[in-house]
Amino acid sequence: MSDVQKDVGKFQGIVSQTRGLPPIRGFEHHINFTLGVILPNKVVYRDNLEESREIRHVDKLIEKWWVQETKNPCVVPVILMLKKDGSYHMCLDCRPINAIIIRYKHPIPQLDDLFHELHGSCAFSKIDLQSGYHQIRMREGDK
Numbered sequence: 531m532s533d534v535q536k537d538v539g540k541f542q543g544i545v546s547q548t549r550g551l552p553p554i555r556g557f558e559h560h561i562n563f564t565l566g567v568i569l570p571n572k573v574v575y576r577d578n579l580e581e582s583r584e585i586r587h588v589d590k591l592i593e594k595w596w597v598q599e600t601k602n603p604c605v606v607p608v609i610l611m612l613k614k615d616g617s618y619h620m621c622l623d624c625r626p627i628n629a630i631i632i633r634y635k636h637p638i639p640q641l642d643d644l645f646h647e648l649h650g651s652c653a654f655s656k657i658d659l660q661s662g663y664h665q666i667r668m669r670e671g672d673k
Contacts, residue, residue, distance in 0.1 A: 562632040574604055584618045585608055606623050
């Protein structure tokens with residue numbers, strides 16, 4: 531068992547099971563598309579019965595308010611990748627979308643530079659390592 535798993539087990543009583551997205555904090559992720567392009571509307575890939583059951587787990591994400599149904603005309607297919615333990619990892623084939631987005635050209639800071647900025651400071655962080663990806667807020671028109 532890893533140190534992280536031990537720590538999570540030790541603090542299980544204070545680890546909350548969040549429902550829904552975090553509050554709006556002045557920034558929501560947004561996607562800028564190249565002007566004049568047609569949004570992709572790809573055909574859904576065929577899946578077998580077991581994969582169909584796994585895809586229905588999206589209902590649990592909807593129940594937790596981590597994802598929402600959208601009326602967006604842009605559709606990308608789901609791909610299920612088999613993990614070593616026999617479970618599935620759900621992926622979206624976003625290559626058609628990635629081909630038409632405007633790239634954000636801000637350089638990612640180097641880790642050493644970030645540590646230098648934090649020297650002498652007390653930093654507190656709240657990170658949901660298990661489901662943090664689902665808790666990134668999207669701008670209303672980009673959902």
